[in-house]
Amino acid sequence: MTTAVSFQNISRYFGPVRAVDEVTLDIAEGEFFAMLGPSGSGKTTCLRLIAGFEQPTSGHMEIFGVTSEGVPPYQRNVNTVFQDYALFPHMTVLDNVAYGLMVKGVDKPTRHHKAQEALTLVALGSFGSRRPSQLSGGQRQRVALARALVNEPKVLLLDEPLGALDLKLREQMQVELKALQRNLGITFVFVTHDQGEALSMADRVAIFNDGKIVQVGSPEDIYERPNTKFVADFVGSSNVLSPAFSKSAGGPEKWASLRPEKINILPAKVKPSPGQQSASTKIVAVHYQGSVTRLNTRTVGGETINVTVPSSLGKFTEGDEVMLHWPQEALHIMAGEA
Amino acid sequence: MSLTRSISNFLFKHPNGFLTLLLAPPLLWLGIAFLGSLSVFLFHAFFSIDEFSGFIKYEFTLSTFAELFRLSNFDVIIRSLVMATAVTLASVVIAFPFAYFAARYARGKWKALFYILVMLPLWSSYLVKVYAWKLILAKEGIISWLAGELHLTWALDALLAIPVIGGPSLSISFLGTFLVFVYVWLPFMILPTQAALERVPVNLIDASSDLGGTPAQTFRHVIFPLALPGIIAGSIFTFSLTLGDYIIPQIIGNSSYFLGQTVYTLQGTAGNIPLAAAFTVVPIVIMGIYLAIAKRMGAFDAL
Structure with missing residues (x-):
């Protein structure tokens, strides 16, 4: 199986703070991978390292076999669904979704056609002409998803994408995201502090604490066989x-x-x-x-x-x-x- | 129950009463003192002046407006418009990088330093600054001296030899007027631009980059459109302040008239209130057209 993302002794320091501390990790192609941990545990920094918003202080990382140190975000075949969606407020929903194609120089009819398809995929086919401010939280979340997926990324990064939704919608989106990932076969890397979300959606879960990965395994492994006190307590309050x-x-x-x-x-x-x-x-x-x-x-x-x-x-x-x-x-x- | 408390309770139960109290003073001021007197004055543009007696003829006419299109008057309008446009464009170009630095990179004491640098010139008298500039730009001034020391006198001379904008010295040329206008109004462009840039969320810049936008594309499609309302706000200041100013062109320049000066002279020594009023309508109409175009081009979509 191809390795989608590989971290070898990756560290990221912010001044004296070790946000990510000597992390070694392999994420397989097509995997739904969750990074779970309390806030400040380094999971979001890891995601930002994959996206390219952060550069590692030390260590080596590869995305599909290509060294990614020093590669800016706009040269990576990786897309992010941001925690607060980060939709462009001055553009219509359709233009938001078409943005990635627009900056790559795809002509207008093609990119609008593809954006429309992506919106239809997330059940927002008729919302293209609206502004993000006219959408509900759940709808914005889907637009953010469509905007990322339209670029056909090799890895989709999701930064607590369900955090701002209410419980009912969150459960519904969990099911939809999981189904979407299965159908598209794209590698999903998902950051969350909600253990229920991680356990129910992911193929594998990495537990973060203090900038380190303390355990990686299937949801059953993590839940049934925690290897440290921290994991036992954090996952399901054992x-x-x-x-x-x-x-x-x-x-x-x-x-x-x-x-x-x-x-x-x-x-x-x-x-x-x-x-x-x-x-x-x-x-x-x-x-x-x-x-x-x-x-x-x-x-x-x-x-x-x-x-x-x-x-x-x-x-x-x-x-x-x-x-x-x-x-x-x-x-x-x-x-x-x- | 104390009086303040019963007032508070009354206002709590009558939110409209509270709004009235809040808005009455500014509305009275704007409505009567400002808009009222302005419209009375502007109304005079529909009257004309009796050429023989010099008294105002209170009869409705459009002849005063027609006078604006007389060559000598129209000249003033075009000259002012070109100057205001040039000053505004130069202000945008100079202000933007500075505002961008302050909004995106400056933190803590650097930010404080930025505000002081921008605001400091506003603390001193406008007249003092303009006269100081006259000395700086004069033939015997520091710029001429510096050009001489650097063996660049030829460059300065070449600049001053340009027809229309040149002149005998910087202080007696449109170029000089332009420089002082830009200097004096620059803070009014920097501050709104900086405020607008500061409000551009960092994650939108990340998102653009994530979707494949190069820094130049991110600037063009995300940062600039979102900062545009601030730039427009700043340009309203620089544009209308330049159109209305009557002191700078009087002190620095080749004594050609600008709108502000013309209004000043017409309502003062010439006593031609109707024409002064007609001239006053010009910047208002220009600003109206400008804002309509800006709105149509989507400058306020991000608001």
Whole structure:
């Protein structure tokens, strides 16, 4: 499989700040790749390095085998969908979409025809003569997408493109983006701080923290088998358990992660069935969230364990003593330090 | 309840009352003191002056307007128009790079320095500056001296030998008038241009570049159109200030008349209020045409 984007020990410093710190990464052609991390973790800088808005301080990077250090954005076959869409306010929607073709010298009838096709692709065929200011957020997002796609980029970069949309629209766009990527076969690199978005859309996810990639893998890998405390906590707010606790619960003496939804709950002092690991805890707080209820519990040893249970299971009260138990394989031992 | 508080409450419940209070003083000022007196004055353009008695004949006529097209009067209009256009174009060319630097690159103390540099000339008297320029441009002035030191006197002489815009010295030529106009009105071009450039979002420049636009294309298709309303605003200042000014051409230049001077003389010594009023209509009409063309060309699309 061809490598679309390759980072070899890429660093980008802003003064003393290491926005991207020795990142090595390969993104395959046709892949839907998500960069996930908290704000300031370096994911957006990585995207801007691929786009060419930033140049690496050190390291080597290639886009489809071509060295890209020193290559300006306008000479790269890569297009970006910006976080706030960055549509040109003084142009019509059609001219916005045709812009990339216009600067490449494509004649007016051809570029307008292609722009119209791209608008039709994102279901905005009849909006060409409008101004961006006359569109809703979701429509602008589609225009930004059409404007990038009309150039037939080899890699499409998306910088939190769904961040400004409301929940319903966001979920709809997630489905549409995924379908679009499958149909077009273009490599998508997607930056987000929303782990649900990354897990549901991407083929592979890279978790960023402090300018470094801490883990790369399939969504299942990242979610089920986090390799560090940071990943376990950041993705799906897993319980990060100390080596001492792991041991007392029946596992090895190592840092471990335990997903809140994998924990079952029994009344206090009830022995769980064999083959299960367990811990007796006291409920500290109850958060009703509709279909599920989230319980914060604490062991006698002071270990905090969050549990997500179906709300239909019954009513829980603060101060209740409960027995937590989970299948042995649910306790994931983390290889990484920290 | 205190008085201020009851006033606040009243205004909160009656938003229109608040707007009235807010707008009444400026509207009264603009409406009566400014537009009112201006229209009374302009109305005189429809009267004429009795050639024998020198009194105004209060009868409706278009003959005063027709007088504008007499060669000696039309000359003034054309001369002023050409000068105002030249001053405006030169101001744009000089102001733009400076404004661009200030908007896109200057930060912190550099930005403060920029504002001081632009505003500083506005703090000193306009008359002092114009007289200072007379000395600078005079035959014995620093420019002549510098040209002599650099063995460039021939170049200066060649410049002054150009018909129409040249003259015996820079201070007695249209060239000199032009230079001083540009100097005096430049801040009025720099500030709005800089403000407009500052409002061009960086991500639009990124987007253009991302879509394949070279820096020159990005400038032409994104930065310039978005800064255009600011440039137009600045050009309204430089254009109308040049059309209306009556001091600079009086001090620097070859004593040919410009619009402002003509109005000044007509309403003063000549006492020909109707013709002065007719002349005053000229810049208003010119500005109206200018703005209509600018609007049609899409200069305000980015607003």
